[in-house]
Amino acid sequence: MALLTVSKVEKSFNQNKVLKKIDFQISKGEVIVIIGPSGSGKTTFISSLNFLNKADSGKMTFKDKQINLASPKKDDVLWVRRHIAMVFQNYNLFKNKTAVENITEGLIYGRGLSKEAAFKKAVQELKKVGLEEKKDYYPSQLSGGQKQRIGIARATALQPDIILFDEPTSALDPELVGTVVRDMDKLAQQGQTMIIVTHLMSFARKVATKVLFFDDGQILESGSPDQIFEHPQNKRTQAFLSAIAEDR
């Protein structure tokens, strides 16, 4: 039984068709990795799942509730966002909040926890990513890697059904990538359902239950990591993977 299904998702910016009738589904516990060239619509697609981007058409079924992607009810949007968290490429930590407040904001104002409960939970989450002693630091005082791990803590604290990751390591200095990857890996081990857009191919191979190759607003190919990385069928997939390999 799929946890989340979307069908025929379409989106254009002006005349530019960015998503072309995408069908997608994910079940509980799956880790789906999306790869593909930049500009192919990966960000637009995953952010249409929590309505940060509104699709032009398409249908969603999430936890057995049907929602029209183009004209969702306000309450449905809020409900979905309270069950699907997101980790951003540029962290997007709240600049006017400390590390711990970055986590409590969502717990208090999204989940309705009391301040005390939220604070306790937030400190726990910071502990998990080893940043408890940074709890009173502002984002401007943290490194990129620390920011992103707090970004991940902010998402996991909400205990969402699904976490969306949009290139979570792309803005990081190379030496900081490892720590963030370890946090995501741990989450995968714990059975967290995740959708991850990434260029880290070895990481993708390790955590993915399924890999999707995105190109020009479509899913050109999908399969197990083995199928996609060892035996890609589509020429575009092959070209993309070998270009990436050269870049190494």
Next chain:
Amino acid sequence: MDFHFMVQSLPQLISVVPVTLYISVIAIIIGFIFAALIAIIREKNIKILSPICAFVVSFVRGTPIIVQLYVVYYGLPQFLYFLENSGVNVRPNSLPQIFIAIFAYSINASANLSESIRSAYHSVDHNQYLAALSVGMKPSTGIRRIVIPQLVPNLIPNFSNFFLDLIKDTALVYNIGIVEIMGKSNIIASFGFKYLETYLDALFLYLVICFFFGKILQITESVVRKRVFNKKSRPSRGYEPIRERKVKVEGE
């Protein structure tokens, strides 16, 4: 130069400083409230109201304040007579000049500050708002808790500039018979034929007032900025390398 005269007439001028301050402060408060409303209407792009606000704002910003003052001076009483004749008891005869000045300067402040508020709003990274939505905040909560606190420090410098302009612009209200710093100067100057001395006094008073408010608002800005972002001063304009990296593989 008659320094003795300058010193002697200064207290007389100081005695009307409250009039200048009264007009400026009341106008900026009223103006700010309406400016916030206009900014919300325009940013939310509310039907019918938004284009009307846009028109009024560009109209007010595109005309001299002295002309606006005259239009209100001659127009407002007529409007009130019209209301009176339609049966509303507004007593247009008892309309004080100072009320007219405050009315005109409030309109001017609304228009100008609405633009300042909008530009401060746009200075906040839109992703901050999206992040607020992503953790399940309602849009209004995200604006209140994340966007507004971040826009305030960026609003204060423009607010300060405008407020100082407003104080200086009140030097025009003597034209409708209000005796504030400028009005009083005219009276004193022509009485003793000591024009230069009197106007130097006036200059000095405006300078002190503007310096005082400028400093207060500058301190407010840095205190607020520090409270919001925990940073000492405005974001540095120094060199910050833009990091663009294509593909990196874990463990490299």
